[in-house]
Amino acid sequence: xxxxxxxxxxAAVNAAVDIFYRKxxxxxxxxxxxxxxxxEAQHAKQxxxxxxxxxxxxxxxxxxxxxxxxxxxxNEGHFNAVAxxxxxxxxxxxxxxxxxxxxxxxxxxxxxxxxxx
Amino acid sequence: xxxxxxxxIGEQGVAKDQDAVKLKFRGKEYSPxxxxxxxxxxxxxxxxxxHSCKAGLCQACVMKTEEGIxxxxxxxxxxxxxxxxGYFLACQCVPxxxxxxxxxxQTNLRVALKVKTIEPxxxxxxxxxLEGSTAFRAGQYVTLWPTEAYGRSYSIxxxxxxxxxxxHVKNIEGGRFSxxxxxEAKVGVTVEMQGPMGLCFYNAEADAKLVMTCIGTGLAPMIxxxxxxxxxxxxxxIRLVVGAKTEEGFYEESFLRELExxxxxxxxxxxxxxxxxxxxxxxxxxxxxxxxxxxxxxxxQIYICGAESFVKKMKRTVFMAGANMQDIHSDSFLASAx
Numbered sequence: 001x002x003x004x005x006x007x008x009x010x011a012a013v014n015a016a017v018d019i020f021y022r023k024x025x026x027x028x029x030x031x032x033x034x035x036x037x038x039x040e041a042q043h044a045k046q047x048x049x050x051x052x053x054x055x056x057x058x059x060x061x062x063x064x065x066x067x068x069x070x071x072x073x074x075n076e077g078h079f080n081a082v083a084x085x086x087x088x089x090x091x092x093x094x095x096x097x098x099x100x101x102x103x104x105x106x107x108x109x110x111x112x113x114x115x116x117x
Numbered sequence: 118x119x120x121x122x123x124x125x126i127g128e129q130g131v132a133k134d135q136d137a138v139k140l141k142f143r144g145k146e147y148s149p150x151x152x153x154x155x156x157x158x159x160x161x162x163x164x165x166x167x168h169s170c171k172a173g174l175c176q177a178c179v180m181k182t183e184e185g186i187x188x189x190x191x192x193x194x195x196x197x198x199x200x201x202x203g204y205f206l207a208c209q210c211v212p213x214x215x216x217x218x219x220x221x222x223q224t225n226l227r228v229a230l231k232v233k234t235i236e237p238x239x240x241x242x243x244x245x246x247l248e249g250s251t252a253f254r255a256g257q258y259v260t261l262w263p264t265e266a267y268g269r270s271y272s273i274x275x276x277x278x279x280x281x282x283x284x285h286v287k288n289i290e291g292g293r294f295s296x297x298x299x300x301e302a303k304v305g306v307t308v309e310m311q312g313p314m315g316l317c318f319y320n321a322e323a324d325a326k327l328v329m330t331c332i333g334t335g336l337a338p339m340i341x342x343x344x345x346x347x348x349x350x351x352x353x354x355i356r357l358v359v360g361a362k363t364e365e366g367f368y369e370e371s372f373l374r375e376l377e378x379x380x381x382x383x384x385x386x387x388x389x390x391x392x393x394x395x396x397x398x399x400x401x402x403x404x405x406x407x408x409x410x411x412x413x414x415x416x417x418q419i420y421i422c423g424a425e426s427f428v429k430k431m432k433r434t435v436f437m438a439g440a441n442m443q444d445i446h447s448d449s450f451l452a453s454a455x
Contacts, residue, residue, distance in 0.1 A: 018442050025437060039432055043442050 003102040004056035007095055013054060016089050017047045023085040030081045033072060053086065053107045065113040074115050083107055141184070141217035149212060155180070155191075156207035167223070167268065170451045171208045175260045175270040176314060178207040179226070185216030194314060227262060227309040232302055233281055239368035241288050242334055243298055245271075246281040247308060253277060255341030256319065256420070258448060259312030261294070263302070268311065269294040269453060272338035272422065276345050282310070285337035285368075289452070317420060317448045319345040323352050326417040328440075330358040330407060330431060335423030336369065338448060342420055347380060356411050357385045360403040360427075364389055367398075404434045415439040421447040 004012070021043060025031050034042055052058040072078075086107060090100045111117075140147040140158055149158040156178050159166045168178040173193060182203040191210035192200045204221065234246035253259075255276045260268040261284075275283035289295045302308075319342045321327060327346060329339045336359060346355060361367050366389075373385045387398045388406060401410075419440050421431045428449040436442060 018436075021442070022437055025433070039429075039436070039442070 002055040003099050003106075004051070004054040007054065007099055009056065010051075012093075013047055013050045013056065015093060016050055017043065019092055020050060020085055020089040021046050023088055024082065027081055027085060030078055030085075033078075050086075052110075053103055055102070055106055060110075062110070062113040065110050066116055069114045070116050076115070079111055079115060137215065138212055139215040140212060141215070142219070152211055154208050155205075155210040155212065155216075155218060159207070166207065167265075168208055169260070169268055169453045170270065172449075172451050173206050173209040174258075174314075174449075174451065175268060176206060176226075176311060177260055177268040179204055179221060179223070180207045180218050181205070181221050183217045183219050185212070185214050187216060188213060223311070224309075227311045229307045230282065230310050232304055232306045232308065235298065235302055235304070238285060240365070242368050243286045243288060245284045245286050245298065245302070246275070247284075247310065248280065249282050249310070250277070250280065251282070251310070251313070253282070253313040254318035255345040256317045256338040256448075257313035257315040258317075258338070259310050259314065262309040262311065263294065263297045267293050267453075272315075272317075272334075272341070272448060272450075273313065274337040274341045276341065276348060278348070283337075283341075285334045287334045292453075315448055317422065317446045318342060319349065319351075321346070321351070321353075321418040323350060325351075325353045326413075327351070327353060327355045327420070328358070328407075328411060328414065328417045328435070329356070329420040330360070330403065331421070332360045332403070332423040332427050333366065333450070335421075335427070335448075335450060338422045339420060340369065340373075343376070343383075347376070347383070352382060355380075355383045357383070358388060358403065358406065358411065359385065360388045360390075360423075362390050364392055364396075364398055404430060407431065407434055408438045413439070415441065417444065419445045421445065423450060425449040425451055 024034050024046075048058060052060050083104060087100060087104065090103065138149060140149050140155060142159060147158050147162055149155070156166055156168055156171070166178065169175045170177070176194065179195070182205060187205040187210050191205040193209070194206070195204050228249070228251060230247035230249045232245070233248045234244060236244050238244050253273055255273055258270050258272040259282065260270045262268040271284040271286060273282050274285055275281055286294065286298055288299070317338055329342065331339045339357060343355065343357060357373070359367065367387055370387065377383050377385050386406075388401045388403050389398045390400070390402070392398055392400050414435055417440060419435050421428050421435070428447050432445055432447055435445060
């Protein structure tokens, strides 16, 4: 069973996305990247991202992640900020640490694509 | 639609074979510029295509595709039936492949309604009522076409059982609809109506807390939704916060104050940006008020209507203050693009 199924599938993503999106908008290190876009569209993207990070069904390819983030000139600091928001969200939802570790592992697997390395 | 398009990547990227993407219309072929909508391509070529908001809301620019597939985004807001017939919004359609499009006989999308009432609500707002029994939900919007040449969108301030569709029209200097309303409209005159559209209507649990906030003629859908909720016996708290720069910006105050007297669960706040403290109206910043003065937002159904900049900022304000994204319902009012 994937960690996505273990923590509750789509319901878990729905519970997490508002919390995660709020944290990202409040985080000075990264909020500029999320500020300009239409909130509903951004919310949908967050939902897609969390689904992927939880090991759920998604259509992302490494190339998509790379293409989408290339023009933003992101660095480790940006990536870590997002990861922190993700971990904070999961902690707020009382997700067990071992699942948090699994999810962080999945997020790390796309790091090179996101940072265009 | 491509996988890239599903994540909005197509919006930034450019199709590698942009040169091969053509637009066919009425037997002619056009070459869209990268990122250019079907509407803009045709307008640029000198064609007089119907349109208004250029934001995918008013549906004045609806066309139909006869060959080729249009991006999902260009069908947002259209009914399932309309989508299956290939209808799309020309202002939102940036073709990713060659498509052949056609105008639709828009009269099929419209119904003729008679003007029943025209009366001033304030120096800058006019109440316009059209006789009709079309199916709609209070708070939805329609596009009104006084003539074939132009359509403008307005939110419905009445409930279906009133037998009319009520609109609050802001008098805009140099505005075509404003001019028509002032100079040509009178009782009995016919107007074509397209719609209803939009998702900003009452759909909450009877005991939910409702928070409604608006500026200007954003009050129109709020009044509609309020009447709807009360008619349905809504028992939860309803908090309506109306903002304006100065007290001259308010209208329908006595109506709202009376409603407040009649319904214990309703409270109405009028906020001004500039005014005398201790007067009839509270001097407050509406965003700060929403964050701090109306209690817990989490779990409340939030309705926001008015100018685009207000709606964007208020959406963000209530979201950050704890409201769930799926509980935020809004309509932005955009001035016509022309």
